[in-house]
Amino acid sequence: MSVELPSDPAFATDATVEVDAVSVWFGPKVALSELSCSFGAGVSGLLGPNGAGKTTLMRAIAGLSGVNEGTVRVAGRDPRRDRSVHRSMVLVPEDEAVPNGLTARQLVCYSANLRQVSDRHAPDRALGTVGLLDVADRSVGTFSKGMRQRAKIAAALVSNPSVLVLDEPLNGADPVQRLHLIALFKQLGSDGRTVIVSSHVLSEVERLAERVIVLVHGRLAAAGGHRAIRDAMDTTPRHMLVRCDDSRRLAAALVGLDSVTGVTFEAKRDELIVQTLRAREVAVALPQLAKAASIRLLEVRPLDDSLESLFRELVR
Amino acid sequence: MTASTSTPTRLWRPRPRLLAILVYTWQSCFPLKRWAAILMPCVGALLFGLLSRAVDAGPDRAFANVAAEGIFGLVMPIAALVIGDSVLGAEVRAGSFYFTWLSPAPTWQIVLGRWVGGSTVALVTIAPCAAAAAFIAGSPSSAGAAFVAAAVGSIAYVAVFIAIGCLTRRTAVWSLAFVFLIERLLGEALTGIAQLSPTWESRAIFVGLLDNPPDRLVRDGIPQGTDAIARLLIVTLVVLLLANWRMRRLHLSGAMD
Numbered sequence: 001m002s003v004e005l006p007s008d009p010a011f012a013t014d015a016t017v018e019v020d021a022v023s024v025w026f027g028p029k030v031a032l033s034e035l036s037c038s039f040g041a042g043v044s045g046l047l048g049p050n051g052a053g054k055t056t057l058m059r060a061i062a063g064l065s066g067v068n069e070g071t072v073r074v075a076g077r078d079p080r081r082d083r084s085v086h087r088s089m090v091l092v093p094e095d096e097a098v099p100n101g102l103t104a105r106q107l108v109c110y111s112a113n114l115r116q117v118s119d120r121h122a123p124d125r126a127l128g129t130v131g132l133l134d135v136a137d138r139s140v141g142t143f144s145k146g147m148r149q150r151a152k153i154a155a156a157l158v159s160n161p162s163v164l165v166l167d168e169p170l171n172g173a174d175p176v177q178r179l180h181l182i183a184l185f186k187q188l189g190s191d192g193r194t195v196i197v198s199s200h201v202l203s204e205v206e207r208l209a210e211r212v213i214v215l216v217h218g219r220l221a222a223a224g225g226h227r228a229i230r231d232a233m234d235t236t237p238r239h240m241l242v243r244c245d246d247s248r249r250l251a252a253a254l255v256g257l258d259s260v261t262g263v264t265f266e267a268k269r270d271e272l273i274v275q276t277l278r279a280r281e282v283a284v285a286l287p288q289l290a291k292a293a294s295i296r297l298l299e300v301r302p303l304d305d306s307l308e309s310l311f312r313e314l315v316r
Numbered sequence: 317m318t319a320s321t322s323t324p325t326r327l328w329r330p331r332p333r334l335l336a337i338l339v340y341t342w343q344s345c346f347p348l349k350r351w352a353a354i355l356m357p358c359v360g361a362l363l364f365g366l367l368s369r370a371v372d373a374g375p376d377r378a379f380a381n382v383a384a385e386g387i388f389g390l391v392m393p394i395a396a397l398v399i400g401d402s403v404l405g406a407e408v409r410a411g412s413f414y415f416t417w418l419s420p421a422p423t424w425q426i427v428l429g430r431w432v433g434g435s436t437v438a439l440v441t442i443a444p445c446a447a448a449a450a451f452i453a454g455s456p457s458s459a460g461a462a463f464v465a466a467a468v469g470s471i472a473y474v475a476v477f478i479a480i481g482c483l484t485r486r487t488a489v490w491s492l493a494f495v496f497l498i499e500r501l502l503g504e505a506l507t508g509i510a511q512l513s514p515t516w517e518s519r520a521i522f523v524g525l526l527d528n529p530p531d532r533l534v535r536d537g538i539p540q541g542t543d544a545i546a547r548l549l550i551v552t553l554v555v556l557l558l559a560n561w562r563m564r565r566l567h568l569s570g571a572m573d
Contacts, residue, residue, distance in 0.1 A: 062418060063418070064414055064417075064418060064567075064568050065567045065568065065569065066567060083419075083420055083421075083422065083423070084420055085420075086418055086419050086420045087420045090418070091414070091418055093411075093414060095411050097410050097411035097412040098412055098415075099340070099344040099407070099412045099415055100344045100345070100347050100410075100412075101343055101344050101347055102340075102343055102344055105326075105328075106343065107415075109328050110336055110340050110415075111415070111419075112328065112330065113330060113331045113332075113333060113335075113336030114333060114336060114337075114416065114419035114420070114421050115419060115420060116330070116333060116420075117330065118330060120327045120328050120329070120330070121327065121328075122328070123328045124326055124328070155415070
């Protein structure tokens with residue numbers, strides 16, 4: 001399903017979840033700072049490094065915790081004040097806590113009872129959807145992390161919600177389960193539901209979401225399609241550290257490459273810091289260049305290839 | 317959504333929401349360790365019954381004196397504290413309470429379901445043990461009074477500890493402070509506090525229902541017997557209303573926070 005994006009990619013057309021100038025702080029720590037964005041039908045990815053404010057935002061959307069400033073609306077209602085919102089919205093939090101002593105079926109049935117589901121097949125259908133029907137009568141306390149996550153997703157799906165807020169739902173899932181869950185979330189999104197999925201892994205969000213909201217330090221860093229986010233990251237200069245047995249000669253050779261935008265020679269440590277916009281090309285060219293010049297490479301290491309550093313670049 | 321396995325599906329029988337919360341409370345809030353922690357003070361009640369046999373007085377007077385201090389002043393609050401913490405505080409701390417709270421269930425149903433769930437556990441543990449202690453002490457005529465006083469006192473306590481669970485994350489610590497600092501220390505000195513205290517009022521129920529209670533146990537200024545039952549039920553109601561008010565404003569954080 002393709003989502004028609006309005007002019008500001010942070011806002012969805014026909015939004016069901018609206019976040020307006022929301023700030024949340026815990027003592028001196030600011031978790032969200034004047035954040036405004038919205039979510040509509042389809043899968044939206046919430047991307048950001050650890051501590052970016054993704055979980056705080058999701059908790060605020062779900063009404064689990066309040067906001068210090070700003071407003072959150074789900075289908076036009078305040079999730080903190082209007083408990084009827086929870087008929088159509090569910091949260092699957094990241095942490096592993098599951099109720100004690102219940103089987104997966106009991107957990108899902110409890111969720112169904114709380115939401116007054118009348119379809120008598122609904123619990124088993126939800127368990128089947130996440131592939132837990134065969135172990136439905138096992139205690140969730142004995143489940144692996146991935147299975148617990150799936151049990152929580154089944155409990156969320158049983159009431160057929162129109163808004164799903166999923167905090168790192170793929171954590172602990174094995175590769176096969178991941179594929180299955182990704183397909184499930186995409187299906188839910190294409191059914192017209194609002195699915196908000198958080199992750200700190202860009203490639204995961206790319207496979208899941210048509211639209212990505214990037215948070216860094218509680219602020220909106222970027223928003224839009226995942227290609228736009230990837231492009232933004234690709235136009236961000238990367239730095240790599242190179243150590244070899246003849247730094248000066250290699251530096252001279254590197255300067256001649258189109259893909260290299262700068263080389264700094266750290267004489268003290270006998271290291272080169274190479275700056276580039278096309279890190280992959282440099283990674284391919286560097287060994288060839290060294291071999292041709294009979295230079296022995298001792299170490300090649302990206303200095304800022306972590307997602308966190310890329311995010312940081314985006315908010316500079 | 318389609319079922320991904322071929323296992324035949326089982327039909328589920330929907331329950332009313334309040335009943336579902338009640339059943340969940342029994343199923344989930346009382347793991348084996350919690351039962352052990354509840355039953356330990358209950359065994360203590362039986363031992364207090366045995367201890368009263370060593371007191372050099374008639375069995376009725378001896379049991380009345382020991383029960384007033386040991387059972388209503390110590391065993392009942394501690395056992396009720398474990399129950400009250402189990403039905404709310406422990407789950408909030410564990411991070412799994414969101415499961416109930418983030419639902420369209422009205423908060424009064426959550427509070428009532430948890431309270432009824434905890435109270436039934438108290439009624440099958442604390443109250444029978446208080447009555448059994450009377451038999452062990454050789455004072456069967458006190459068993460009814462002990463049962464009623466322990467039953468009313470413990471359900472009031474469960475309500476108080478649920479309210480404390482809605483007010484603070486450190487339910488057990490604040491509950492202990494409530495029992496030992498506010499009730500025991502201040503309640504001993506101030507009748508105004510004793511009038512609202514489950515310990516003092518349950519003791520007053522017990523003393524008021526006895527035929528010939530020891531004079532030292534009759535405390536002036538607080539209702540006795542059936543009046544104390546009415547007082548404690550009002551306290552319970554008010555505390556449940558407070559818990560409901562707070563429940564709507566809960567800020568839940570995860571287990572890791």
